[in-house]
Amino acid sequence: xxxxxxxxxxxxxxxxxxxxxxxxxxxxxxxxxxxxxxxxxxxxxxxxxxxxxxxxxxxxxxxxxxxxxxxxxxxxxxxxxxxxxxxxxxxxxxxxxxxxxxxx
Numbered sequence: 001x002x003x004x005x006x007x008x009x010x011x012x013x014x015x016x017x018x019x020x021x022x023x024x025x026x027x028x029x030x031x032x033x034x035x036x037x038x039x040x041x042x043x044x045x046x047x048x049x050x051x052x053x054x055x056x057x058x059x060x061x062x063x064x065x066x067x068x069x070x071x072x073x074x075x076x077x078x079x080x081x082x083x084x085x086x087x088x089x090x091x092x093x094x095x096x097x098x099x100x101x102x103x104x
Contacts, residue, residue, distance in 0.1 A: 007046045009054035014063055022067050026074070033074060040070045 018041065021033040044050050044066050072099040 006051050006053055013054045014060055018063055025071050037070050037074050041067050
């Protein structure tokens with residue numbers, strides 16, 4: 001299949017560069033998850049109906065865009081699934097304020 005071949009070519013050419021890209025952008029608290037996040041990107045590449053060819057000059061930009069989205073999803077997931085320390089309750093939700101006072 002053409003898509004599988006294209007995805008495999010992309011992986012051969014850009015695997016190391018994409019992993020470095022993801023690792024650099026995850027930050028010091030999340031860099032250990034770089035392999036997991038990068039694997040999610042490759043899964044998206046394999047399921048994409050029209051991935052670029054490996055020799056396309058914009059191929060890495062296409063991969064980087066998918067990596068940025070995967071990194072954002074990772075950070076959102078990490079924030080929403082962070083366990084609360086024992087003995088502490090979650091902070092109260094913040095209320096929006098307006099010129100006239102507190103919004104409901």
